[in-house]
Amino acid sequence: MPNKSNHDANSSNATEDRITIKNLPVTSAETTISTAQLETLLETVSSLKHLPGALLPILHKIQHQLGYIPSEVIPDIAQLLNLSRAEVHGVVSFYPDFRTHPCGQHLLRICAAEACQANGARALMQHAEEKLHIKSGHTTPNNNITLEAVYCLGNCTAGPSVEINQRLHGRVTTTLFDQLTAGLITAGPINAMPRPDQC
Amino acid sequence: MLDIFVPADTTACALGADAVAAAVITEANIRKVEINLIRNGSRGLFWLEPLVEITTEQGRIGFGPVTVEHIPQLINHIFEPDITDNTALCLGLIDQIPSLKNQQRVNFARAGIIDPLSLKDYLAHGGYLGLQQALTMTAESMVDQVIASGLRGRGGAAFPTGIKWRTVLETPAEQKYIVCNADEGDSGTFADRLLMEADPFQLIEGMTIAALAVGASQGYIYLRAEYPKAHRVLQQAIDLAYSNSYLGKNIAASEHQFDLQIRLGAGAYICGEETALLESLEGKRGQVRAKPPLPAISGLFGKPTMINNVLTLATVASIFARGADWYKTFGCNRSVGTLAIQLAGNIAQGGLIELAFGANLRDILVDFGGGTATGKPIHAVQVGGPLGAYLAASEWDIKLDYETFNDANAMLGHGGIVVFDDSVDMLQQARFAMEFCALESCGKCTPCRIGSTRGIEVIDKIQQGEQPKQNLILLEELCDTMQYGSLCAMGGLTPMPVRSAIKHLKKR
Ligand SMILES: Cc1cc2nc3c(=O)[nH]c(=O)nc-3n(C[C@H](O)[C@H](O)[C@H](O)COP(=O)(O)O)c2cc1C
Numbered sequence: 001m002p003n004k005s006n007h008d009a010n011s012s013n014a015t016e017d018r019i020t021i022k023n024l025p026v027t028s029a030e031t032t033i034s035t036a037q038l039e040t041l042l043e044t045v046s047s048l049k050h051l052p053g054a055l056l057p058i059l060h061k062i063q064h065q066l067g068y069i070p071s072e073v074i075p076d077i078a079q080l081l082n083l084s085r086a087e088v089h090g091v092v093s094f095y096p097d098f099r100t101h102p103c104g105q106h107l108l109r110i111c112a113a114e115a116c117q118a119n120g121a122r123a124l125m126q127h128a129e130e131k132l133h134i135k136s137g138h139t140t141p142n143n144n145i146t147l148e149a150v151y152c153l154g155n156c157t158a159g160p161s162v163e164i165n166q167r168l169h170g171r172v173t174t175t176l177f178d179q180l181t182a183g184l185i186t187a188g189p190i191n192a193m194p195r196p197d198q199c
Numbered sequence: 200m201l202d203i204f205v206p207a208d209t210t211a212c213a214l215g216a217d218a219v220a221a222a223v224i225t226e227a228n229i230r231k232v233e234i235n236l237i238r239n240g241s242r243g244l245f246w247l248e249p250l251v252e253i254t255t256e257q258g259r260i261g262f263g264p265v266t267v268e269h270i271p272q273l274i275n276h277i278f279e280p281d282i283t284d285n286t287a288l289c290l291g292l293i294d295q296i297p298s299l300k301n302q303q304r305v306n307f308a309r310a311g312i313i314d315p316l317s318l319k320d321y322l323a324h325g326g327y328l329g330l331q332q333a334l335t336m337t338a339e340s341m342v343d344q345v346i347a348s349g350l351r352g353r354g355g356a357a358f359p360t361g362i363k364w365r366t367v368l369e370t371p372a373e374q375k376y377i378v379c380n381a382d383e384g385d386s387g388t389f390a391d392r393l394l395m396e397a398d399p400f401q402l403i404e405g406m407t408i409a410a411l412a413v414g415a416s417q418g419y420i421y422l423r424a425e426y427p428k429a430h431r432v433l434q435q436a437i438d439l440a441y442s443n444s445y446l447g448k449n450i451a452a453s454e455h456q457f458d459l460q461i462r463l464g465a466g467a468y469i470c471g472e473e474t475a476l477l478e479s480l481e482g483k484r485g486q487v488r489a490k491p492p493l494p495a496i497s498g499l500f501g502k503p504t505m506i507n508n509v510l511t512l513a514t515v516a517s518i519f520a521r522g523a524d525w526y527k528t529f530g531c532n533r534s535v536g537t538l539a540i541q542l543a544g545n546i547a548q549g550g551l552i553e554l555a556f557g558a559n560l561r562d563i564l565v566d567f568g569g570g571t572a573t574g575k576p577i578h579a580v581q582v583g584g585p586l587g588a589y590l591a592a593s594e595w596d597i598k599l600d601y602e603t604f605n606d607a608n609a610m611l612g613h614g615g616i617v618v619f620d621d622s623v624d625m626l627q628q629a630r631f632a633m634e635f636c637a638l639e640s641c642g643k644c645t646p647c648r649i650g651s652t653r654g655i656e657v658i659d660k661i662q663q664g665e666q667p668k669q670n671l672i673l674l675e676e677l678c679d680t681m682q683y684g685s686l687c688a689m690g691g692l693t694p695m696p697v698r699s700a701i702k703h704l705k706k707r
């Protein structure tokens with residue numbers, strides 16, 4: 001007997017989350033994109049150009065598609081919106097969410113704000129850093145994991161809060177952290193110097 | 200068919216609600232029973248999430264916190280109630296739970312009860328009565344109604360809402376804007392998120408009324424990017440409002456037009472400050488503007504702009520539905536109405552508590568909160584977000600209203616309370632307040648941008664025992680410079696958590 005549900009029964013949210021993850025670049029810290037890629041991208045974003053204050057929606061769109069905002073697109077966006085390159089660059093660099101380089105295969109964001117601190121977020125961050133052999137704000141040398149601090153995810157009654165590939169988890173103890181990341185961490189050359197993430 | 204509710208709320212899902220919902224479907228299929236699964240918002244009783252509810256003749260019965268493993272038993276219990284297993288999770292009639300029953304819910308009256316994306320549910324629970332009322336009134340009398348209600352902004356500054364509305368109304372312009380501040384950046388706050396996820400039409404209705412009152416035809420909701428679920432719910436609600444003529448041309452069969460769009464932030468806390476928010480909406484760096492001009496006179500794209508917090512705008516819908524006199528029956532002093540208290544951090548029963556202004560802080564911590572989650576004594580609570588003061592035990596007999604908090608050199612802000620147990624290092628918290636300011640400063644003025652970095656260095660010296668007395672004096676002077684020399688409350692209020700944390704450090 002079919003069961004009716006008001007929204008997509010088996011959690012529409014989870015499915016959508018996964019689609020976004022697929023859009024994150026999976027390999028290579030290289031930040032070059034092909035001319036063809038660039039053209040399609042510009043075509044997509046030019047449909048947003050009529051919006052008042054279109055720059056942020058456009059940057060969001062690019063980051064959603066590529067996982068970062070390549071420096072190559074900045075002149076084109078500037079031209080599209082009749083702005084200077086410096087203005088576009090200034091906006092990209094102002095907002096913490098906009099990345100100028102792709103992040104690792106998996107993105108781990110640990111909430112470092114007060115309510116999560118009260119529930120042990122500092123110790124959790126330290127645990128993550130030690131386990132991954134990188135500091136917050138960096139990516140493992142094999143490009144496997146990017147670790148970042150974030151300031152409040154609205155889950156302040158159930159911290160520490162950790163977002164793994166855009167999926168939020170609450171009350172993340174170090175044990176739960178290890179479980180959640182077990183399938184993500186791949187062994188690699190972890191002796192090399194970590195690449196500073198310019199995200 | 201039996202209605203089963205499993206919240207799709209951010210925190211509920213962070214604690215496994217999606218898996219619970221999937222398990223409910225699977226189990227119902229196995230047992231070949233017909234159910235109607237509704238993904239509601241949260242009631243705000245987060246320690247009970249995932250909180251599963253069913254409808255019975257007596258009312259809604261709750262179970263929680265539920266895990267996937269509980270589901271077979273739970274379904275058994277529901278369909279064969281004589282099998283008395285699993286009763287431990289059964290909470291009985293949900294609205295009789297003291298933590299819920301003892302609240303005064305105005306903004307959150309529908310939260311967790313209705314299907315957030317059912318316009319039918321919204322209408323059946325008093326939705327759009329406010330707009331109906333508004334459509335019978337002139338713009339002037341609408342603004343008078345808001346002034347009469349005594350409503351004050353919930354974003355933090357508590358400015359009388361009606362006064363701002365009047366300024367926008369009286370400023371002539373071709374184009375005016377309504378902007379909803381849904382940036383909710385303060386740690387320990389989640390009321391805006393909860394409302395947008397549980398009852399999004401209330402915000403849309405409030406914004407529509409505001410638009411009618413001040414003569415705006417375009418609205419924006421500036422939503423922080425950290426709230427993807429709220430984004431999805433709001434967008435779907437906006438689409439539904441459009442397809443049912445509650446947005447767009449001829450709203451609710453009137454001659455009025457109102458269009459509404461969501462714009463996403465990009466991780467900058469300062470964009471919660473209204474002028475930085477407007478810059479960001481214009482596609483620029485989120486840097487604070489000097490005032491004047493007031494946004495109400497020259498705001499978004501230089502046009503008169505009404506900017507209000509999510510809760511302020513949502514409240515407007517209730518005020519129009521039930522009247523200013525009714526609204527004024529809640530509250531104390533000049534703090535009229537109800538406060539969405541958000542109890543967070545290290546607390547046994549964290550969640551949303553909506554009460555008339557004037558509740559006692561200690562009662563909230565003890566009666567509603569049930570002490571810390573770790574079971575250790577509470578050492579300090581930070582009220583009002585990252586720019587709010589830390590209060591120690593001797594200061595908890597304080598009424599939660601704007602005036603009392605101001606008099607106590609503290610700030611109620613957006614109503615967040617973050618609880619710390621006695622393992623907290625107050626000097627570290629003072630340092631964090633400076634770190635946060637350094638990290639989030641928009642960079643426009645020196646006291647904030649440079650002062651906060653100096654602050655970190657001075658606190659580090661104190662930590663290392665380097666001339667602590669002199670450095671404490673230096674820190675105090677630095678706080679003065681920041682407090683009096685900053686353009687906005689980011690730099691201006693950072694001294695509040697720093698000083699209050701240091702004060703409790705000294706006592707220890
Ligand atoms: C640093 C800073 C951050 C702020 N963050 C927010 C916020 O996240 N949400 C909000 O509604 N107001 C925030 N405010 C207050 C807004 O500037 C403004 O007062 C508010 O949007 C006005 O709406 P209201 O009158 O409905 O409160 C912030 C203010 C400052 C100085």
Ligand code: SF4
Binds near residue numbers: 487639644688691
């Ligand atoms: S106080 Fe800080 S955040 Fe506010 S305007 Fe000055 S630099 Fe910007």
Ligand code: FES
Binds near residue numbers: 114115116386388
């Ligand atoms: S402080 Fe971590 S989720 Fe709010």
